[in-house]
Amino acid sequence: MIYLLSDLHGTMNFRGLTDYMHMDGKDDLLIILGDVGLNFENTDENREFTQAFLSIEKPIAFIDGNHENFAYLDSFPTELWNGGSVHRLSEHIVHLKRGNVYRIEDKSFFTFGGCKSSAIWDERGLRYQGEEAGEEECALARKNLRLNGYRVDYILTHKYETDSCKTISQPLLWLTKWIEQQVDYDRWFSGHWHRNQTVDAKHQLVYDELMAVC
Numbered sequence: 001m002i003y004l005l006s007d008l009h010g011t012m013n014f015r016g017l018t019d020y021m022h023m024d025g026k027d028d029l030l031i032i033l034g035d036v037g038l039n040f041e042n043t044d045e046n047r048e049f050t051q052a053f054l055s056i057e058k059p060i061a062f063i064d065g066n067h068e069n070f071a072y073l074d075s076f077p078t079e080l081w082n083g084g085s086v087h088r089l090s091e092h093i094v095h096l097k098r099g100n101v102y103r104i105e106d107k108s109f110f111t112f113g114g115c116k117s118s119a120i121w122d123e124r125g126l127r128y129q130g131e132e133a134g135e136e137e138c139a140l141a142r143k144n145l146r147l148n149g150y151r152v153d154y155i156l157t158h159k160y161e162t163d164s165c166k167t168i169s170q171p172l173l174w175l176t177k178w179i180e181q182q183v184d185y186d187r188w189f190s191g192h193w194h195r196n197q198t199v200d201a202k203h204q205l206v207y208d209e210l211m212a213v214c
């Protein structure tokens with residue numbers, strides 16, 4: 001089974017993560033939709049979280065959110081994993097990069113992390129370079145979706161960007177609109193808002209309730 005969660009923000013004491021750790025299905029995979037928060041703050045608490053998370057011995061893949069240390073994620077080696085490029089953080093944990101399509105359990109997953117943090121994070125000194133997608137990542141996304149015949153089973157993004165959001169990442173907004181126009185998909189899962197909510201038949205917000213995808 002493949003499960004989703006989002007927005008841990010540096011806590012191991014996270015309802016759905018605890019549930020996942022207690023499952024004994026050998027082929028399970030947890031995908032986290034960003035804002036994991038590894039090595040994000042210069043605090044003992046965050047260092048302990050980072051160590052504990054990287055010691056997890058069940059399979060986890062995650063996309064990045066806006067609250068990540070991107071230089072830290074980039075410091076891990078890149079490898080091919082289920083048809084796409086990842087950073088390998090540990091034997092069990094990989095970071096899914098923006099604009100890739102992965103084939104897992106016979107389903108295709110397009111992934112695109114990141115978004116723009118609101119201004120308050122500047123005051124806290126916690127805006128890391130790389131939170132917003134660059135043109136290269138958007139071009140890679142469009143290329144990989146084209147190579148997949150503009151069809152994937154699932155779309156996973158950290159944020160579902162819309163015109164009505166207060167803080168907008170323009171590249172993410174353009175890509176979101178382009179995908180909606182060009183790509184045939186079954187369901188679009190996103191995090192960021194800290195809500196477990198079914199928006200409509202195709203769009204789902206994910207937070208701390210473990211959600212089975214397939």
Ligand SMILES: [Fe+2]
Nearest residue numbers: 035065066192
């Ligand atoms: Fe976020």
